Amino acid sequence: MNQNTASKGKVKRFTKMFIYAHWIYAAAFFLLLLTGLPLFANSFHWVYAVFGGPDMTQIFHRIFAVIFVIPPIMLLLFDRKSLFHWLKEVLTWKPKDIKFFFMFPKEFLVGNPDMPKQGFYNPGEKLNSCMQIVSFFALVFSGLVLWFPEAFPVSVVQWSNLIHVVAFIMATTVVIGHIFLSAFHPNSKPSMEGITKGEISVDYAKHHHGEWYDELVEKGEVVEEDSKGA
């Protein structure tokens, strides 16, 4: 992709630690999903062969589970600023966020030039994060119960089976959308740079995170330039 003529410069979006946390989480999630799926659908039985049999697959699921909980702890210990900024941004909802969701289907399918101005995260990203936070805790707690069932009353184990499956479906649904939008959707694809290199183009910030862009301009971190009309 040749870089755009209008967007001079980049703007910092994520710290190194935040980026590591994101990708460790993503890798652990994917591997947990993979090692869990053969118990959910027979069409994933081939996974057993990949991990050396069903028993090994279950052991791997537990190893990945430990890795899965590291990223939030990592952020809590070493990059509290990014963690709390993320939490604050994704947990703050405004009435106008509704509007985004009405306009989103068109954006999703063919692009919608009239999308309203967004903050650091748009409501779709916020929803993605919120649902991931809920499913994270649901998966970790139900997973722990399934890992150490002797330590819990039988009914708790039984409900954990259900919770684990519901949470993994919820999380995976969200992740499918998240991956599509960040890696395959032409309009939002450029956002990938943010979570790989830590920076995105000023131009992208302006058009997709207008409110955040305005803040940056106000703070003098970005020099306003009349790049193009949108």
Added chain:
Amino acid sequence: MTTYSKLVDVTVCTGCRACMVACKNWNDLPVETQAYSGGYQSHEKPTGKTWNVLQMKEHETANGGFEWLYRHSACYHCADAACEKVCPEGAITYGEFGSVDIDQEACVGCSYCVYNCPFDIVELADYVTEDGDVRQRAQKCTLCEDRLQEGLQPSCVDTCPLDAIVFGEREEMLKLAEERLEKAKQFFPNAQIYNPPGVGGTKMFYVLADKPSVYGLPENPEVPTSAVLWKDIAQPAGKALLGVTMMGVLTGYVTNKLFNKGEHHEEGGEVDESKHG
């Protein structure tokens, strides 16, 4: 279709434990040593290595007297078995003689069945696979399916010297249970048949001398509600949802390729709406 049942009339059992020995013997089950519990009972409950246990309960009667309550306990072979419902591998099936069978070669040792059995019967235990590996696999009473196939009775049934355990066509067993109940009531006013409907009835069912709870049995065992929601709703709905989501993003991918001429961060061009609609 004829189905079969094992009737256990605990009111005539004398606690000789021949059924336990016969089971261990026929099924080649290993020795299982447990700490002495202070009573006559050998093991606390059936396990993956000890498929039936003779429960010996010291019971105080209504008028202050003492009596032994004996009970042959083993897999109940539920007609609507929770273990069969939750098994992700289809390793648990219903056999032609009314048994609930576990195929240890198909089992992956997830232990879902262990924690969903309303009677706490199924357990993982060492199993030598066809490849010669020792693995933790779900095990329990098979109703001696292998013997039934050969026209024999289950080994516990064959062995019981008092006909406290009998096996036959279910209709006949149900009739026999009523007859046995009449007799039992002469000595045990609370005597009753235990064939719980919450699990579709059990293919191993009792004539009990007293209320189920006296024996430590659940009064109304059921397939856990969570298991029904999990397997009948969450799993199929989840598969559908994941499928629809995949289709959704694929659609999005294609429609964007075809129609999205909107944004041009790469080229820095103007928004072009001419292609929309």
